[in-house]
Amino acid sequence: MLGIDKQVGLIDFKTKNGSPNVVYTLVKFTEVGAEVGAQVGAEVGAEIIKHKHKQKQVGNSGELFPPDQPPKKKPPKPKVEFIPPTAEEVKEYFRDKLPDWELQADIFYNHFSGLGWKTATGAKVERWDSRANLWIIEKKQQDNGKTENQAQRQNNRDADKAAKARNLLDEYAAIEQGSNAISHQGEIPDL
Incomplete structure (x- = not known):
């Protein structure tokens, strides 16, 4: 923490050589401002230097072909509950x-x-x-x-x-050429 004797916003009191009269004053920033500024600036500067050295260099590694960055994961789609149809x-x-x-x-x-x-x-x-x-x-x-x-x-x-019809026509023609058409009459198949 800061090594400041007086803190801003607190009440400071003084007594004079054992006098029963006490003087109360509110410590103002202007009274301790310079001291606080110097100490805060030194601490903040030290933190910045620490963080600078810890950071990695991204994109400028000096390699001709730097390794690929891992793909960014897409947020999962919300699952819709299946409702069977009627x-x-x-x-x-x-x-x-x-x-x-x-x-x-x-x-x-x-x-x-x-x-x-x-x-x-x-x-x-x-x-x-x-x-x-x-x-x-x-x-x-x-x-x-x-x-x-x-x-x-x-x-x-x-x-x-x-084919059956052609066969029937051939048989009929053969019968007509022959003398006895009635004796050669056969059964007529269903078409």
């Missing part, structure tokens, strides 16, 4: 996105409700609408695959019918 919300989301949207909405809702709104791998579902979009896309892809298979099967059936 069956009605899921149906509204699926509306008109699939031909059998009501059935698919029920299947989707029951599937994830049964899993406790977790994926098949056990991860928590954070956004059910995103999962619903994936469900709809996969269902459309499955339906396109079925449609292509159905079209291919229909084309095969049409080709079979055409």
